[in-house]
Amino acid sequence: MTTKTTFSPSDASPPPGRPIDRDLRDYLETNQDIVTRIVKPVSLRDVGALTAQSQDPIVFENIIERPGFRICDMLVRNRKSQGRALGVDAKLFLPTLAYRLRKPPRAFVHVSNAPVKEVKWLGDQVDLNKLPIPFHKEGDEQPYITAMNILRDPETGFYNSGHAGTTVTGPREALISFATPHSLRIMNKYRQMGAREMPIAICVGVPAAYEIMANFSGLHLDQWGEMEMTGTIMDQDIEMVACETIELSAPARAEMIIEGWVSLSELGATGAVTSPSMLRLPAHENIPRLRVTAVTMRGDRPIWRNHQTTPQTDHQTLPRLCHEAMLYNRLRELGLEVGDVQFPTWGAALSVLMSFDYKWEGFVNDALMMAMGAPWLNTKLVVALSPDTDLSDPAEVYQAIATRADPARDYVMVPTTRGSPYDPSAMPLPDHYPFRLVGKMGIDATRKKRHNAADFDRAWPMNWGKVRLEDYL
Ligand SMILES: [Mn+2]
Structure with a gap:
């Protein structure tokens, strides 16, 4: 009749990964299924604009102004390539990095x-x-x-x-x-x-x-x-x-x-x-x-x-992957079963999303405050979500904020905290250029006990996901 309640997270280590190539060039070879190779001549001035249109690793083989060199980029733009960097599947990237950092x-x-x-x-x-x-x-x-x-x-x-x-x-x-x-x-x-x-x-x-x-x-x-x-x-x-x-x-x-x-x-x-x-x-x-x-x-x-x-490149993801792993570890220390933690590329490096399951509502505000109080200046806007929300999809996240949070009770705001030098909405500190002051906000956009669970069942078209438009073109 008793329900097993654990307050400490499972210590089970993630499965070992595949061996990682020691050289970048071998890595690009091994992972060629996700690498885009551009063999047409490209000017150095166009490398940036072309690079940023790729979601996956990209290699320029023919640089007009610098023959004999190649350029690569976008090695860690998404969970799939991040996983490859550690020799694991996308889903295991964060648990693996979090574990290895310990x-x-x-x-x-x-x-x-x-x-x-x-x-x-x-x-x-x-x-x-x-x-x-x-x-x-x-x-x-x-x-x-x-x-x-x-x-x-x-x-x-x-x-x-x-x-x-x-x-x-x-x-x-x-x-x-x-x-x-x-x-x-x-x-x-x-x-x-x-x-x-x-x-x-x-x-x-x-x-x-x-x-x-x-x-x-x-x-x-x-x-x-x-x-x-x-x-x-x-x-x-x-x-x-x-x-x-x-x-x-x-x-x-x-x-x-x-x-x-x-x-x-x-x-x-x-x-x-x-x-x-x-x-x-x-x-x-x-x-x-x-x-x-x-x-x-x-x-x-x-x-x-x-x-x-x-715009949205490795420059948003790479500096924050260890932050994600550290927040993952801290959420687990709170006793939460973590789904994912992401600083989304579309969050201007000022926002973090965390999905997890919890036992009662008090966990959410503690998790929000923990992330809002992080040492780094990237957590101005923290959103807690349930694991059924895909954190890599802005529409999913926005839908959850709109339908699962009551602003009068599920938003936590703190005035006057350390702001990012990169945030124009933050107040400049003339004596401490380029630092700034700003508030922080946490949003609980999880599914809650007080909600009627059935209300979150979404309506989809008949045969959604089965009939494909491309088959009719
Ligand atoms: Mn250091």
Whole structure:
């Protein structure tokens, strides 16, 4: 007669995935069923607009201005390709990433001979203008590097990775925009040691799992850097090789490594950022100068990894996949059976959707407050949904908000919280540019006990899903 009530989530680990390719080029080969290959000639200026029309991985084989190079993008735009990045099916992506993030870091394998060393540009041979670096938005006068980069914490030796957008300003010069607190903290450590420059390796064309991990944001730098966790989430050791001109190691199987030094004192001004909210915010930046000292790459048509920044691209998904996994873990800690967690590409990187089943109504507001209070600035609008709502379908989500939430009782609002620099509705803080103040809102759009469950049965046409229009054309 008793109902079994569990308050702790199941600890069952997801099934192990398939082995992941160590090289991006092998990954693109293995997953060719979802990769679009463009063999017609494409101008660098058109790469962005073409890329953003694809939902799946895309490779440009023939770049008019840069023969001998390829460009790829859109590696993690949807759950299917995200799953491929971890060697699992779409449905298992989030539980697998969440589980692997709970595991310990993994050491590197250091190699002396690496595919990324097949071609070396040193000294005066270095010329960023010879690389296939695309433009990102209308009005941009300079190409923009979006690849993963590595910094080493000079105190702990751990390798922190991230994506710092880099504007090319000369053959061996650029301006680099560090947005993450860890990069800024590491820069400060070098300053305190009396250094004038900090070594950096920009790692172009690594398997997508490297980049997913590089976008982790949380407390960890006393235990590991993102690079020490990359092997953990790939479930294999990763190979590192010494750089040519800096005391740093970089992924041996990358397509290309750009080595350089970040100035710890000299800044340069750039124009508008292309934010993940797709807006031209912040409108200007004053960011460190980067001096490039070497470029090494593959001998056979190296692949430039671009992350087209707008409109709906990897730029919305990639930085938030670890956030989704961390929220997944926290929802499970609340005792919830989680369906999915997504920062949708159409949510301007300001909104998160979470679907879960719960035992009584109190769980929902706790889940909403947990997400609204997240460390990152991407949770201004949080929507709780039931697992029967498909979070990747904006129409489904909007329908649920419209039919399952009573604004007078199911919306939670909090004024005056940290706003995103990318949100024009947030109030600018003149003393803390580019940061802003804004409120947050949580919406309970789940099916509720107080509702009549039968009321949610939708009406569909006769033979819906069986007769197809295309058969009658
Ligand atoms: Mn970090």
